[in-house]
Amino acid sequence: MIALSLAEIAEVVGGQTHDIPDPSAQVTGPVVRDSREVEPGSLFVAFAGERVDGHDFAAAVVEAGAAAVLASRPVGVPAIVVADVQTALGALARHVVRKLGTTLVALTGSAGKTSTKDLIAQVLRRKAPTVFTPGSLNNEIGLPLTALSATEETRFLVLEMGARGIGHIRYLTDLTPPKIGLVLNVGTAHIGEFGGREQIAQAKGELVEALPPAEEGGAAILNADDPLVRAMASRTKAKVILFGESGEADVRAENVTLTDAGQPVFRLHTPSGASDVTMRLYGEHHVSNALAAAAVAHELGMSADEIATALSEAGSLSRWRMEVTERPDGVTVVNDAYNANPESMRAALRALAAMGKAAQAQGGRTWAVLGKMAELGDESLAEHDAVGRLAVRLNVGKLVAVGGREASWLQLGAYNEGSWGEESVHVSDAQAAIDLLRSQLRPGDVVLVKASRSVGLESVAQALLDSGNEGEVAAR
Template sequence: MNQDENVGMVPMTLQEIAEAVHGRLVDGDGPHADLGQGSGDGSPHIRAEATNVVSDSRQLREGSVFVAIAGERVDGHDFVPGIAASGAVAAIVEHVVEGSSVAQIVVENSVRALGLLARHNLDKRREMDLPLTIIGITGSVGKTTTKDLLSSLLRRLGSTIAPVGSFNNEIGLPLTALEVNASTRFLVAEMGASHIGEITYLTNIAPPDISIALKVGVAHLGEFGSVENIAKAKSEIVQGLLPGGVAVLNANDPRVAQMRRFAPGRVLWFGEQAGSGVDVFNEGQAFDMTAQDIRVDGLDHPSFTMSDGAEHVPVTLGISGEHNVMNALAAAAVAHHLGLPLDDIAAVLADQRRISPHRMAVSTVERNGIAFTLIDDSFNANPDSMRAGLRGLSAWGSSGEDKPFRVAVLGAMLELGADELALHRQIGEQCADLSLDAVVAVGGNEALAPLAQALADGAKDEASRRGVTGSTQDFKVLLAQDAKQADDMISSLGQEHRNMVVLLKGSHVSGLSALAEQWEKRESHSMTADEQNGEVQR
């Protein structure tokens, strides 16, 4: 799961684990004797030492504790009888599983037990006479990208644990925290939420020394009920700071700026200095990390001048998307606070060209006699991230003479509440506003079809209002029932336009990330920086 090789929790006995999770320890083999929480030292299974924790049986290795979680489609308890063959020493279960040769720790709730064990691991690590800094990150958008950038920066300073992808919930965060051991200097913990109280739960597991709040948007609006509730939930990451902890706040977002009242210690401010519109700075406070003179090239790679108030350095991001300037500033503010010089920060940000999968990942796809550039941002979608992706697509190749045919393949956005149809219409309208060449609205199932229709209607109506449709550069609006039909539509458009760039963006259920993986398996390859530059020059 993690990019570092030296991962695995602080070693623990099974008795210690049972006590940490308030579980009942039973032996493996034969009748399952109740061994309580401190007995049974005659069993070789009970004497075993655990060195790592997994919830996926495919990740088992020597010294593993397997946490059996009952999901909607798969019940981890079904795999317990076979885990010994992979080196597992114990399983955390909600009921005794017959036929298992490893010890079992029986708990009421295995997910809660996972959180308790993660907190115990971090407490043990804190007790060592070695420095450990935990950084928590939240926001409606940008969490994973900021986590990726920050972990790359912190690896210049010491051994860093951070998840690959978006392990940011009550399962993913504890699993990441259980990779911390004596050699770990930094833990970067991404914290997501769809309900009030969830980030508080996560900060109780991994209390941060530094908390980053990126943005309060409308992601999960349907679950939270209001943007105010979203702001309240995100503020929990600041309230969860350790005494004297540092809050790193986006000065350009008024709702984030208001979180300063919860900060128990120093506040670091990041943002674009020009036109912030945030009155916090009327109190004499200054930016700790800011960007000026932001511009993008024909591949939407941002360049800007980064400053800590005393020093100024030029920065060109290796990843695409002007919106990633704010994510880079947040990561830079933390890294600089922890001792990394600005020049080193600029170098790492320039070298970081690949982040977690399905996030503005650029590749060339060659299939069925056509070739096109793919911008894969299909991990998930909400109105804020959708607009950012569309702006990136609009900027792609804008400085070249041979401008590409720009196609937005957009899936539905979920959990937006009563305004979901209007919000989808607005995204369609923006496609026309940005003068894209085509939009493919993708349904996926019966529930998503009305959302895709609203997106397509918004694009058509705005294009008609602007007089775009029917012109020599006709704006195409297509409606696909599913990802397969969208694939066919892209093939047809690719036959007509040799220089085409395609953005994939939508919720996971829309199937667009699976489409991206399908394309990747068929002769696609990631583009190097030189190849991307060639796209503009072509």
């Protein structure tokens, strides 16, 4: 964070200083909520959670070097006490962002936000110092913490914005007003909470409504291939830039193919020129993510060649998102277990099918180890059934549905589509899936692991990688 005195911070957040001998002392380190991340000069934000109360760590963080604690009550050490810690954190982020004057890029969408944010960051940081959301810290706490990590050297601030209801993104854009806003898609993630895709579109479109007008540099970057996103052009006064595979898109892809390993290859077209891209990421769905990143980079002055080079060299920065690892025995594990919704599940299955073509030529098989997709409301049965059916249509060799009711719907969908033998199986939990896979995997197999975060299927992927390292699976 930029250096601010404790007195200035107290004024910004409307707080009272307690046990601070020198209000002119400065916060020179990061703003953190995890006591393990405290550095000399930090500001520790004490949230009172259901299981852990940050106030209990106040003395320890000051002893570790924190300049002060942002708290909702006096804690016996230097503190700025406020009525509401979350509101104060947001006010501090708003103050710092406005003081810095950095170019702020915000993005949202039902699927692909984190992967696209990582691509944007990797492209832009070739041009200038860039700070971006780590992982998926895209809510009312994670977003201001990311914004506060910017410094005087930061030129681009890339923030992912999530929403679970109308007004959420409006709140986030008020904290950190963007100059460039990107909307990827409107899908069915969290549809059970929103009530329908039209409501999701209403919420996501709050991002473009918050942009400054075109004459002040505002730019709305919209997916030309998604009608609900494209319609958001009428909700903004910013310049509109379309991306996608549509011929009407300003930034588009042509001649899209996949390598034998399932990595996208395409010709990138921007208003400033065209250049070829060969991605390191897996799955055709990353083409749309790459085009979105290219549109942002073009708007910020990068050439087609610069963008193509950066996209071709970009990798995955966030854990458990299409992490591809080949074990010493030849089994490939695709860990996409961070989260799942119908759109991302379909994309992952298509990526698995593409990766499996080369494996099948060598006698390997494709495995889809899938769990429930949460927060789908009344659409849950139909969506799980559809994913099970798609696995069969894509000729995935083995479907392992893990968990309770939703997993049984996955397996039933596969059965009804024609998976009548041993091609699909329903197991009770992650350990049962691990036991099954350990007994049946053979060199050359490709295993996709994916479910909503609450299922915790990353444990399956990790167990498979540990098995390969320990040499538990013998060649057959």
